[in-house]
Amino acid sequence: MANPAADAHEPATARGHRTRQKVLDAAEVVFGTRGYEAASIVDITRAAGIAQGTFYLYFPSKKAVFAELVGELGAKLRRTLAAAVADLDDRLTVERAGLHAFLGFVREHRNLYRIIRQAEFVDEALYRDYYSKLAEGYRVGLARAMTEGQIRKLDPEAVAFALMGIFDFLGMRWVLWEGKLPPQHVLDDVFALVRDGLGLQSSTFNARASNAPKRSR
Amino acid sequence: MANPAADAHEPATARGHRTRQKVLDAAEVVFGTRGYEAASIVDITRAAGIAQGTFYLYFPSKKAVFAELVGELGAKLRRTLAAAVADLDDRLTVERAGLHAFLGFVREHRNLYRIIRQAEFVDEALYRDYYSKLAEGYRVGLARAMTEGQIRKLDPEAVAFALMGIFDFLGMRWVLWEGKLPPQHVLDDVFALVRDGLGLQSSTFNARASNAPKRSR
DNA sequence: ATGAAACATGAATCGCTCGTCATGTTGCAC
DNA sequence: GTGCAACATGACGAGCGATTCATGTTTCAT
Numbered sequence: 001m002a003n004p005a006a007d008a009h010e011p012a013t014a015r016g017h018r019t020r021q022k023v024l025d026a027a028e029v030v031f032g033t034r035g036y037e038a039a040s041i042v043d044i045t046r047a048a049g050i051a052q053g054t055f056y057l058y059f060p061s062k063k064a065v066f067a068e069l070v071g072e073l074g075a076k077l078r079r080t081l082a083a084a085v086a087d088l089d090d091r092l093t094v095e096r097a098g099l100h101a102f103l104g105f106v107r108e109h110r111n112l113y114r115i116i117r118q119a120e121f122v123d124e125a126l127y128r129d130y131y132s133k134l135a136e137g138y139r140v141g142l143a144r145a146m147t148e149g150q151i152r153k154l155d156p157e158a159v160a161f162a163l164m165g166i167f168d169f170l171g172m173r174w175v176l177w178e179g180k181l182p183p184q185h186v187l188d189d190v191f192a193l194v195r196d197g198l199g200l201q202s203s204t205f206n207a208r209a210s211n212a213p214k215r216s217r
Numbered sequence: 218m219a220n221p222a223a224d225a226h227e228p229a230t231a232r233g234h235r236t237r238q239k240v241l242d243a244a245e246v247v248f249g250t251r252g253y254e255a256a257s258i259v260d261i262t263r264a265a266g267i268a269q270g271t272f273y274l275y276f277p278s279k280k281a282v283f284a285e286l287v288g289e290l291g292a293k294l295r296r297t298l299a300a301a302v303a304d305l306d307d308r309l310t311v312e313r314a315g316l317h318a319f320l321g322f323v324r325e326h327r328n329l330y331r332i333i334r335q336a337e338f339v340d341e342a343l344y345r346d347y348y349s350k351l352a353e354g355y356r357v358g359l360a361r362a363m364t365e366g367q368i369r370k371l372d373p374e375a376v377a378f379a380l381m382g383i384f385d386f387l388g389m390r391w392v393l394w395e396g397k398l399p400p401q402h403v404l405d406d407v408f409a410l411v412r413d414g415l416g417l418q419s420s421t422f423n424a425r426a427s428n429a430p431k432r433s434r
Numbered sequence: 435a436t437g438a439a440a441c442a443t444g445a446a447t448c449g450c451t452c453g454t455c456a457t458g459t460t461g462c463a464c
Numbered sequence: 465g466t467g468c469a470a471c472a473t474g475a476c477g478a479g480c481g482a483t484t485c486a487t488g489t490t491t492c493a494t
Contacts, residue, residue: 012440013491019441035338037254040481051443056483114338121252121335128394135390154406158387158399162407165386166379173352173378177345182375189371190379197414229470230461236471257451268473273453441490451480460471 009058020058022048024072027065032111036066036118067126070119073112074130078137080105091145092195099167099191103181106171110179113171135160151198159198166190226275237275239265241289244282249328253283253335284343287336290329291347295354297322308362309412316384316408320398323388327396330388352377368415376415383407 011017026048030039041062045052059065084101085094106113119127138160146153170190174182181187228234243265247256258279262269276282301318302311323330336344355377363370387407391399398404 015491016441035254037252037338041483042481052482053444053484054442057441062482117334118338120331121254121338131389152409154409155403158403158406159410161386161390162383162410165382165384167382168386169378169382170375172348186372186375189375192369192371193376193379193414195414196416197410197412199413232461233471258453259451269452270454270474271472274471279452436492436494438493439491441488443486443488445485447482447484449480449482452478454476454478456473456475458471458473461469463468464466 009060011058016058019048019050019054022050023055023058023065024069028069028111028115031066031069031118032114036062036115036122063123066115066119066122069112069115070123070126070130073109073116074133076109076112077102077105078134082137085141091142091150092198094141094145095163095194095198096191099170099187099194102167103171103175106175107179107181110176113176131164135164138164149200152200154198163194166194226277228275233275236265236267236271239267240272240275240282241286245286245328245332248283248286248335249331253279253332253339280340283332283336283339286329286332287340287343287347290326290333291350293326293329294319294322295351299354302358308359308367309415311358311362312380312411312415313408316387316404316411319384320388320392323392324396324398327393330393348381352381355381366417369417371415380411383411 011020023044027039027044030043030047034043039062041055042052044065045055059068081098081101085097088094088097116127116130119130135157139156142151142159143156145151146156170182170186174180174186182190228237240261244256244261247260247264251260256279258272259269261279261282262272276285298315298318302314305311305314333344333347336347352374356373359368359376360373362368363373387399387403391397391403399407
């Protein structure tokens with residue numbers, strides 16, 4: 001258990017590496033389209049163009065490939081997001097860039113994204129780990145911005161999960177359901193909500209608040 | 218297909234109704250804890266205290282019970298939320314009450330809530346239907362509040378999904394992961410984010426921001 | 435070039451699940 | 465109380481999927 005890859009037989013030759021990668025690539029497609037439980041090892045090996053037994057040369061079980069895919073996805077997403085906001089100073093700019101990078105990532109990795117959503121029922125620990133790591137990075141960034149007075153002081157973990165929830169549902173509704181990024185006005189409106197929810201003040205509000213609230217019904 | 222309950226053999230006696238209900242209750246527990254795919258018909262019938270064959274007297278398949286549970290859950294949640302906000306005029310008050318009612322519902326129906334999250338991989342149509350119906354009710358309420366000038370004008374569907382995302386992740390992080398409602402300061406901070414994200418004006422920002430949030434760490 | 439280790443194969447095993455069915459048992463209308 | 469429809473049972477067949485293994489092939493360090 002010390003070495004996370006200990007269970008998965010590491011290839012010793014170039015051919016081995018190639019085959020192992022074929023399995024991972026095939027598993028990503030098969031799990032993403034059929035779902036974890038519905039996917040069989042045969043589905044994966046057939047998609048990879050190898051024999052069933054070969055699978056077990058590189059992975060001890062179906063769950064092991066799945067776990068590796070989830071781990072890879074998490075790392076890749078965190079890298080992508082970190083790179084997307086690396087040079088940005090202002091937190092609200094970071095949020096906008098992060099939202100955009102996240103949705104682009106989901107669009108480019110729909111299978112992987114569906115895999116994460118299944119992890120909850122395949123291996124709870126894996127799933128919590130994915131979100132916990134993501135949230136932790138997010139929390140640290142938010143906390144710093146709060147300290148620096150860029151955004152209002154709120155519980156940073158609560159804000160991290162709230163924002164992840166927004167992103168996740170946008171990804172589901174537009175990217176997964178419609179296969180494309182949300183229309184620009186949706187992105188603008190959601191960002192407006194985030195900006196003014198997080199902002200210290202609302203100088204950017206349009207001051208047309210003359211419309212006095214009326215009672216409904 | 219015309220009658221949604223056509224597939225499920227309707228009981229003709231009181232005993233039949235009781236047995237059918239035993240199956241539904243058991244299925245809720247088994248699906249919620251083991252997960253849909255991992256759950257077998259035997260698991261369900263054993264939990265219900267009936268014979269395997271009896272299951273097929275009332276449901277044509279595993280998926281059929283699952284679908285019925287999802288439908289029931291959706292209806293029950295929508296009823297709960299509608300009741301919780303029925304007498305409220307102000308939209309921000311509605312949002313706060315809705316958040317509270319939703320989290321309470323999740324806490325009281327953890328199994329059902331986990332079932333919804335699996336629906337995505339069991340029957341995509343079922344799953345979209347659940348969220349679409351929920352979002353549609355939400356959208357209408359938001360659109361009216363926007364028309365009445367209670368909250369700012371944004372794309373109501375985008376806002377509905379964003380807010381559902383927030384609620385969903387709070388439910389996941391605190392209710393599902395920790396088994397209890399989020400601490401008060403988390404609710405306060407999230408609501409502050411929603412209020413100022415949706416609010417018409419920010420004149421209240423500084424005043425409110427200084428009293429509500431207590432430092433969490 | 436060679437031989438040992440690594441890799442690949444796919445048929446076979448084992449365990450499990452779905453769904454059926456022949457055989458009882460119970461509820462209820464009369 | 466009788467009889468029939470509804471309900472309940474649990475063993476069984478058919479099938480499938482994860483994993484193993486005996487056998488063959490390829491790679492590569494020497």
